[in-house]
Every structure is written in C-alpha cells, then in structure tokens.
Amino acid sequence: MLNNDRLLVQILLLVLLGACVWVLAPxxxxxxxxxxxxxxxxxxxxxxxxxxxxxxxxxxxxxxxxxxxxxxxxxxxxxxxxxxxxxxxxxxxxxxxxxxxxxxxxxxxxxxxxxxxxxxxxxxxxxxxxxxxxxxxxxxxxxxxxxxxxxxxxxxxxxxxxxxxxxxxxxxxDGPKLAAFVHSLLHRLIGDRADHYLELVAGTVQRVVNGVIGTAAAQAILAYVGFSIAGVPGALILGLLTFAFSFLMVPPLVWGPATLWLVWQGQYGMAIFLGIWGMFIISGVDNVLKPYLISRGGNLPLVVVLLGVFGGVLAFGFMGLFLGPTLLAVAYSLLEDWLVKEVPGVVTPAKLSGNQSNDAAVRD
Structure with a gap:
C-alpha cells in the first residue's frame, strides 16, 4: 500500500509540473x-x-x-x-x-x-x-x-x-535565491557532480555570450569605420544594422547594398575599398574572433561548440545560439563521465590535454 501511495504522489507531482510548464510556455x-x-x-x-x-x-x-x-x-x-x-x-x-x-x-x-x-x-x-x-x-x-x-x-x-x-x-x-534553488535541486538529483555541471553550463553560456556579442560589436565598429571612410550616408545606422545582422550571421546584407550604392554613384574606388573591407575585415572577423572567444578557457573541443551554435540556430531559432552549445557541452561531459566510470583506464580528451601540459612543465 505504501508503494501505491508513493506512486500516486509521484504521478500527482508530474501532473503539477506539467501544468506549470503549460502555464509558463507562452x-x-x-x-x-x-x-x-x-x-x-x-x-x-x-x-x-x-x-x-x-x-x-x-x-x-x-x-x-x-x-x-x-x-x-x-x-x-x-x-x-x-x-x-x-x-x-x-x-x-x-x-x-x-x-x-x-x-x-x-x-x-x-x-x-x-x-x-x-x-x-x-x-x-x-x-x-x-x-x-x-x-x-x-x-x-x-x-x-x-x-x-x-x-x-x-x-x-x-x-x-x-x-x-x-x-x-x-x-x-532574486538571482542568488534562484541559483541556490537550482543548486539544491541538481544536488538532490545527481549528487556531488552538481557543481561540475553548473560550472559547465555557466562557462559555456558565458563563452557563447562573449563570442556572439563581442563579435557583433567588433563587426559593427569595423562596419562604421568602413562606411565613414567610404562616405556612405547614415554610417552609424548602418553600423547598428550590422550589429543586429551579425547575430543572424549575415552582415553582407548591410555592406553589400552599400557597395552597390557606391557603384551606382560612380564612386568605383570607394566601392572596391568597401567590398574588400566588408569581405575580409567585417565578415572575416566572424571566422576568427568568434571561435577564439567561444573556445577560450574551456576544455570542450571547438568543433563541439561551433556545431552547437550552428545546429542550435537551425533547430531552435535564435535561442539555439545558447541552447545548442549548452546541450552538446552537457552531453559531451556526461559521456566523458560515463566512460571514466565504466572503463576506469580510459583516457579522456580533458585528461589527455592535462597530462600533456604536465609533461611539458616537467620537461621545462
């Protein structure tokens, strides 16, 4: 009878949680x-x-x-x-x-x-x-x-x-209270590994935020500089639009029409300058700065984070910028822990990189 009562309580809790999710879904x-x-x-x-x-x-x-x-x-x-x-x-x-x-x-x-x-x-x-x-x-x-x-x-x-x-x-x-509640909940669910996964999620989100916003700000500033040099009217507005389009990873939709406008005005030299500036400087920043900021300070392979960013955008829309890499990071860490637990002698990528750095320090 006791087990039946416990099962009934669990079902009621699941129904309550489902109702809460339904209320908060909008x-x-x-x-x-x-x-x-x-x-x-x-x-x-x-x-x-x-x-x-x-x-x-x-x-x-x-x-x-x-x-x-x-x-x-x-x-x-x-x-x-x-x-x-x-x-x-x-x-x-x-x-x-x-x-x-x-x-x-x-x-x-x-x-x-x-x-x-x-x-x-x-x-x-x-x-x-x-x-x-x-x-x-x-x-x-x-x-x-x-x-x-x-x-x-x-x-x-x-x-x-x-x-x-x-x-x-x-x-x-209420941030500290919410953080303490999440920590207690995870500690109840997964025990001592709660701190590790909280740090993993926090670090992944922080690096993605730094990479996305930092890259967008850098592209906006560089676009404003390029538009000002080329003499395109509304350079500040176009710079703000570049910042917005950087989140969608399509800055050429801003500097491309500006280049065509310069061609229409007969300013071929400035049009060539802005085209080169946009292709290799404005858009090129995305290929260099964003991977560096996202991967800095983390033990995850860069390809996992980048696949999480692009796949997350395709799967969840703009929220996928943060959901995608976070989900892949947690899944990668769970698999890593499972491998270590099931096969104690296995060498994980994180341990391998740590051992290599220690060996290098010993050789020095």
Whole structure:
C-alpha cells in the first residue's frame, strides 16, 4: 500500500509540473532571454549592489532601467530613421510614375559587352514606365501583405523584448535565491557532480555570450569605420544594422547594398575599398574572433561548440545560439563521465590535454 501511495504522489507531482510548464510556455522565450541577459551582466549587478551598500532591489532597478534606455532609445531612433527611408522611397516611386526614369548614367553605356543592352533596357523602361507600373501594381499589394505579416512579427518581437526587460529585474533581484534553488535541486538529483555541471553550463553560456556579442560589436565598429571612410550616408545606422545582422550571421546584407550604392554613384574606388573591407575585415572577423572567444578557457573541443551554435540556430531559432552549445557541452561531459566510470583506464580528451601540459612543465 505504501508503494501505491508513493506512486500516486509521484504521478500527482508530474501532473503539477506539467501544468506549470503549460502555464509558463507562452513566456518561455521571454524568460530565456531575461535569464541569459541577467547571467551575462551579473558582474555589473554585483558591482552595483556593492555600490548600493547591499541594496539588491535598488541595484536591480538601476541596471534594468539602464538596459531599457540602451535598448529602447536606439530601437526608437532606428524606427524613425527607417520610417523616413520608407517615406523617401514612396516619393521616389511616385516621381518615377509621373516623370519617368532620370537620364541614364554615362558609365552605363561604357560597360563592356552588356553596356548597350542595359542602355536599351533603361530607355525601354523610361518609355513604357506607366505600363510597367500598371503591370507590377498587383504584385505591390502582395509585397505589402508580406511586409504587414513581417511587421506583425517584428511587433511581437518588440513586445517579447519589453517583457524580457521587465523579467530581468526579478532575475537580478532574486538571482542568488534562484541559483541556490537550482543548486539544491541538481544536488538532490545527481549528487556531488552538481557543481561540475553548473560550472559547465555557466562557462559555456558565458563563452557563447562573449563570442556572439563581442563579435557583433567588433563587426559593427569595423562596419562604421568602413562606411565613414567610404562616405556612405547614415554610417552609424548602418553600423547598428550590422550589429543586429551579425547575430543572424549575415552582415553582407548591410555592406553589400552599400557597395552597390557606391557603384551606382560612380564612386568605383570607394566601392572596391568597401567590398574588400566588408569581405575580409567585417565578415572575416566572424571566422576568427568568434571561435577564439567561444573556445577560450574551456576544455570542450571547438568543433563541439561551433556545431552547437550552428545546429542550435537551425533547430531552435535564435535561442539555439545558447541552447545548442549548452546541450552538446552537457552531453559531451556526461559521456566523458560515463566512460571514466565504466572503463576506469580510459583516457579522456580533458585528461589527455592535462597530462600533456604536465609533461611539458616537467620537461621545462
């Protein structure tokens, strides 16, 4: 009878946990990003708490307010600039409908092989502009619907970001209590190895945060420098866009159109400079800096972390940047512990690297 009662209690606990997960599921993404942000910026929280003489609530309020200013102000400013660009684009389309295309640039006819054909196409579009716009008008509505759907998703993302910035306050304020609760829970489940896996997860997330954000910041700064040298208007806005597109690993979507704009303006020298700068400097940083920052200070093979980053993005979306490498790191460590436990004489990669470093120290 005792065993039946215990089984019933376990079933009820599982049902309760499932109900809790069901309640929190709509906020999973916001909770995840709030936790990542709080964890990545915890050293700042610790310093602020010391300055506030141990008042964690005041320190959490100040830091959360700082994040809101740092995130909200650039987003609002970027939104206004994008709105201005859309307004100018609408004026351009209206002028093209009324006045037709401007005179073709002189360099267009001088292009080898295709110059004459491009010039004929330009003149044809200029002569048949009204008919051309009438032809594409049905597709404009489809493009508008597509943009409306994407705008709704962007709006939902903004609401999710706002919720994350609110939730991060509670992670800051109650962080030590939450950490103690997780530590006690893991210690109850897996015993003495709880500290090891907590350090493993924390170290992996910290390295990925450093690698992703550090690479994005470096690419944004380098992009701003390149745009300023090339004389591209709105260099600061393009730099911020490069920072955002760096998370998606597609910075060429920013410096590529800027290069084409320079070609359109006839600034071929600056276009060549920006193309080379974007290809080898802006995009090249991602191949050097990110692997270095992610693998620094860890015992995991670099290929495991990188596969976790790219595979996680494909499997979980943007959250996979952190979920992917963390899951692979924990799985790798579990397999390593299992091998050591089942086959005591096995040499794991971590022990092998440690032995090699010790042998080198002895030889020195």
């Amino acid at each position: 906020f999973a993404s916001a909770l995840f990003w709030a936790a990542v942000l709080a964890f990545a910026s915890w050293p700042i929280m610790r310093v602020l708490t010391r300055w506030m003489k141990g008042n964690s609530t005041l320190a959490a309020t100040l830091l959360t307010g700082g994040w809101m200013v740092l995130v909200a102000v650039p987003l609002v400013w970027l939104g206004f600039n994008i709105a201005d660009q859309i307004r100018e684009f609408n004026v351009l389309v209206h002028n093209l409908q009324v006045q037709g295309l401007p005179a073709p640039p002189a360099w267009l006819a001088e292009l080898p092989l295709i110059g004459d054909n491009l010039l004929n196409i330009w003149n044809t579009l200029d002569e048949q502009g009204t008919a051309f716009f009438a032809t594409i008008r049905p597709y404009v509505g489809q493009v508008g619907n597509w943009l409306l759907v994407r705008s709704a998703r962007v709006g939902g993302g903004m609401l999710e970001l706002a919720l994350s910035l609110i939730l991060v306050f509670f992670f800051y304020r």
